[in-house]
Amino acid sequence: MAHGGGTWLTQNKVMPGTYINFSSLAKATAALSDRGIAAAPFVLNWGPEGTVFEVTSGDFQKNSKIIFGYGYDAPEMLALREIFCHATKVYCYRLGTGGVKAANDYGTAKHPGTRGNDISIVVTKNVDEPTAFDVSTYVGGVFFETQTVAGASNLVDNAFVVFKKDATLAETAGKNMTGGTNCASITGEHHQAFLDAIESYAYNALCCPAEDETTVTLYAKFNERVRDTLGSKAQLVAWQPKADYEGVIGVWNEASHGSITSVDKHALVYWVAGAQAGVAVNRSLTNTEYDGELIVDVEYTQAELEACIKAGKFMLHNVNGTVRVLEDINTLVTLTEEKGAIFQSNQTVRVCDQIANDVAVLFNTRYVGQVPNDASGRATLWNDIVKLVQELERIRAVEDFDSDTVTVEVGDNKKAVLLTINGLNIVNAMSQLYMSVIIQ
Numbered sequence: 001m002a003h004g005g006g007t008w009l010t011q012n013k014v015m016p017g018t019y020i021n022f023s024s025l026a027k028a029t030a031a032l033s034d035r036g037i038a039a040a041p042f043v044l045n046w047g048p049e050g051t052v053f054e055v056t057s058g059d060f061q062k063n064s065k066i067i068f069g070y071g072y073d074a075p076e077m078l079a080l081r082e083i084f085c086h087a088t089k090v091y092c093y094r095l096g097t098g099g100v101k102a103a104n105d106y107g108t109a110k111h112p113g114t115r116g117n118d119i120s121i122v123v124t125k126n127v128d129e130p131t132a133f134d135v136s137t138y139v140g141g142v143f144f145e146t147q148t149v150a151g152a153s154n155l156v157d158n159a160f161v162v163f164k165k166d167a168t169l170a171e172t173a174g175k176n177m178t179g180g181t182n183c184a185s186i187t188g189e190h191h192q193a194f195l196d197a198i199e200s201y202a203y204n205a206l207c208c209p210a211e212d213e214t215t216v217t218l219y220a221k222f223n224e225r226v227r228d229t230l231g232s233k234a235q236l237v238a239w240q241p242k243a244d245y246e247g248v249i250g251v252w253n254e255a256s257h258g259s260i261t262s263v264d265k266h267a268l269v270y271w272v273a274g275a276q277a278g279v280a281v282n283r284s285l286t287n288t289e290y291d292g293e294l295i296v297d298v299e300y301t302q303a304e305l306e307a308c309i310k311a312g313k314f315m316l317h318n319v320n321g322t323v324r325v326l327e328d329i330n331t332l333v334t335l336t337e338e339k340g341a342i343f344q345s346n347q348t349v350r351v352c353d354q355i356a357n358d359v360a361v362l363f364n365t366r367y368v369g370q371v372p373n374d375a376s377g378r379a380t381l382w383n384d385i386v387k388l389v390q391e392l393e394r395i396r397a398v399e400d401f402d403s404d405t406v407t408v409e410v411g412d413n414k415k416a417v418l419l420t421i422n423g424l425n426i427v428n429a430m431s432q433l434y435m436s437v438i439i440q
Contacts, residue, residue, distance in 0.1 A: 005017045005018050005019065005229075005230050005231020005232070005360055006019060006227070006228050006229040006230055006231040007019065007021050007228050007229075013416075017231065017360070017363075017364060017368070018231060018356075018359055018360040018363045018364060019231070031358070031388070031391070032281065032354060032358060032388070032391050032392065032395075033354070033357060033358050033361065034088075035204050035277065035278065035279070035280065035281060035350075035354075036086075036087055036088030036089060036204065036277055036278045037087070037088070037089045037090070037091070037202070037203040037204050037205075037277055038083055038087040038089070038090045038091070038203060038204065038205045038206070038207060038273050038274055038276075038277035038278075039052075039090070039091040039093075039198050039201060039203040039205070039206050039207065039234075040079075040083055040090055040091070040092065040093070040206070040207035040209065040270065040273060041092075041093040041094070041095045041190075041191065041194040041207075041209060042079055042080065042092060042093070042094060042095065042209070043094075043095050043096070043186060043209075044068060044069070044076075044094045044095075044113065044182075045069055045070075045076060045113045045114045045115040045182060046068055046069025046070070046111050046113045046115035046116070047067065047068055047069065047092075047094045047111055047113070048094060048111060049094055049096065049097045049098075049099060049111075049112060049183075050094075050097055050193065050197070051093070051197065052091050052092070052093050052197050052198055052201065053067075053091075053092050053093075054089060054090075054091055054092070055067060055080075055089070055090050055092050056088065056089045057084050057087065057088050057089070060072065060080060060084050060090075064077060064080075065139065066159045066160075068080065069111075069113070069115035069139070070115070070140075075259070075260045078257065078260060078263065078267070078293065079209070079267065079270045080092075080270075081292070081293065082267070082268075082270040082271040082274065082292045082293070082294070083207065083270040083271065083273055083274035084274060085271055085274050085275065085291055085292050086271075086274040086275045086277065086278030086279070087205075087273070087274035087277045087278050088277075088278060090274075091198060091201050091203060093194045093197060093198065095183070095186050095190050095191070095194065096182065096183025096185075096186050096190050097183055097190065097193075098112075098183050098184065099111075099112030099113050099180070099181055099182045099183050100112055100179055100180060100181040101113075101116055101179075101180060102114075102116030102117045102119060102177035102178055102179050102180030103116075103177055103178070103179060104120075104121060104175045104176065104177045104178065105164070105167055105175060106121045106123070106135070106152065106161075106163060106164055106167050106169075106175065107121060107155075107161040107162055107163040107164055107167075107177075108161070108162045108164070108177075109160065109161065109162075109177055109180055110157070110159065110160055110161065110162055112180065112181070112182070113180055113181070113182050114180050114181060114182055115139075115180065116177050116179075116180030117176070117177055117178055117179070117180045118139060118140045118141075118177075119137065119138070119139055119160055119161060119176070119177045120137075120138045120141075120174045120175060120176045120177065121135065121136070121137060121138075121161070121172070121174070121175050121177075122134075122135075122136040122138065122172065122173065122174050122175075123135050123136075123169055123170060123171055123172050123175075124136075124171055125171060126148050129148070131150065132148055132149065132150055133148070133149060133150075133151075133169045133171075134146050134147070134148050135147050135148075135149060135155060135163075135169065137158060137160055137161055138174070139160055144158070144159075144160060145158055149169075151169060152164060152165055152166065152167040152168065152169050153165045153166070188214060188215055188218060191210065191215050191218060191219070192218065195218070195219070195222045199222075199226060199230075199232075202232065202234075202357070203234050203277065204234055204235075204276070204277040204278075204353075205234055205235055205236075205237055205273045205274070205276040205277035206219070206223055206234055206235070206236045206237070206273070207236075207237050207269055207270055207273035208220075208236060208237065208238040208239065208241075208269065209264075209266070209267075209269055209270065210238075210239065210266070211239045211240070211264065211265065211266040213242065216238045216239060216240070216241050216242075217241070217242065219236055219238055219241075220236060220238060220241050220242075220243050220245070220248050223235075223236035223247055223248060224245060224247060224248075227247045231356065231360055233352070233353035233356045233357050234247075234353065235247050235248065235249055235276055235330065235346065235349060235353070236248045236249065237249045237251060237269050237272045237273040237276055238250060238251070238269065239251055239252075239266035239269055240252055240266075241331060243331040244312070244331055244332060244333050244334050245330070245331055245332055246330050246331075246332040246339065246343045246344070246349050247330070247349070248330060248331045249272065249276060249314050249329075249330045249331065249346065250312065250313055250314055250330075250331045251266070251268050251269050251272050251314055252308065252313045252314065252315055253268055253296050253297050253298065253315060253316050254266075254268075254296075254297040255267045255268045255294040255295065255296050255297065256294065256295045256297075257293065257294055257295060258295060263294070267294055268292075268294060268296060268316070271290065271292045271294070272314065275288065275325075276346065279328075279350070280395075281350050281351055281354045281392070281395070281397050282351075282392075282395045282396050282397035282427070283347070283429065284328045284345070284346070284347045284428065284429035284431075285325045285328040285346065286325055286326075286327050286328045286429055286431050287319075287324050287325060287431075288324060288325045288328075289322055289323065289324050290316055290323040290324065290325070296316050296323050298316055298317050298318040298323055299318075300315070300317060305317055305326055308326070309326065309327050309329065310333070311333065312329060312330060312331040312332060312333045312344065313329075313331075314326075314327075314328075314329060314330070315327070327431065328345065328346045328347060328429075329344050329345060329346060330344060330346055330349065332344045342426065342428075345428050347426075347427075347428050347429060348426050348428065351392065351397050351398065351426045352426075354392070354397075355388070355389070355392070358388055359385065359388065359419075362384055362388070363381070366384075367381060373410065373414060373415060373416075373417060378408040378409070378410075378417060379408070381408050381417065381419070382406055382407075382408040382419075385406055385408070385419060385421070386403045386406055389401050389406070389421065389424070390403075396427055397426065397427055398424060398425055398426050398427060399425050399427050400425050401424070401425070402423075405421055405422045405423050405424070406419070406420070406421050407419070407420045407422070
């Protein structure tokens with residue numbers, strides 16, 4: 001990242017940037033950025049290796065075959081359909097390297113992977129130009145395109161094939177590509193490569209699609225580091241993590257599928273990551289209906305569910321035959337004066353993350369190196385911060401905001417600014433009702 005960021009204990013930072021702490025009160029043009037962005041790696045049979053690529057929900061629905069090699073409704077696209085139930089944009093990454101591109105006499109698959117073996121080239125004489133050829137590309141037996149050319153040198157590469165320009169065209173009813181392979185096995189190094197690649201991106205939720213403790217811990221440590229030292233505020237969604245941290249959400253329900261036998265038991269992490277990314281800053285996922293395709297194991301007793309909440313487990317449960325989110329919580333269970341029970345709510349964390357990310361963007365783009373650290377400059381910053389929090393109040397993410405609680409002062413050196421918001425009241429959605437009816 002170009003600027004410093006994260007939390008601070010003393011005003012001793014070297015990098016220019018934004019350093020923000022959130023803590024509980026001890027007991028005795030600023031604009032809000034959009035949400036909906038997730039980051040996730042996938043095990044794929046097609047696509048670029050070793051690079052992050054952006055896919056919107058519209059892209060996925062319209063161009064899934066070109067991007068991922070399969071149509072939107074294909075079994076191989078289940079994880080993507082799950083995350084796009086609620087995410088509007090996903091930074092995707094294909095796990096693994098070393099795959100081989102399929103090929104035949106006329107071309108080579110654009111990407112490595114077994115999906116390349118489903119590509120075939122059909123060459124026929126053109127009916128109107130006897131000296132010309134119609135060269136057609138089929139993927140999975142489905143027609144993709146035809147080019148009419150005098151020879152192979154005139155062929156233009158398409159979304160699936162890099163044509164061999166020195167090939168000799170001859171009529172064929174269909175020449176399949178062969179030799180395409182995926183990465184032999186996904187390792188921790190491949191997950192680390194994804195984390196290295198995604199570090200410079202901004203997103204709302206990070207998905208860990210693994211169930212082994214070592215890999216889950218790798219993601220958890222990465223997420224804690226970028227949250228607390230780089231100021232990149234996002235929550236990690238992982239399978240049964242050993243975590244005690246508001247930045248990590250632990251999914252515990254096992255999942256399966258009625259017709260796809262290869263579904264991993266931890267597959268629900270994709271839906272939860274998309275839902276956490278897509279939920280509005282002033283909303284909670286508590287009681288949200290699961291709208292994916294998985295069969296979610298919700299066979300838990302009331303006592304077991306209560307224990308899960310106390311243990312910081314994000315659970316889905318059965319409500320009169322409908323699968324719903326029990327409570328929108330994270331893995332934080334150890335409470336302190338600085339991090340009280342309010343931080344166990346993901347809605348609280350979302351508001352904090354929204355403020356941190358938006359203030360960082362505002363300060364790093366409009367103030368760093370541009371605005372003097374004098375009374376007028378600090379007043380301008382104060383005004384922008386107040387506007388930002390007032391917008392949160394307008395959408396009912398915070399309440400009872402008093403602009404007098406915002407102070408902007410000179411820090412410990414002439415370049416530093418100390419900004420404090422004292423007593424911010426974050427709104428949470430209703431989840432419990434206590435009722436008394438007094439009969440006369």
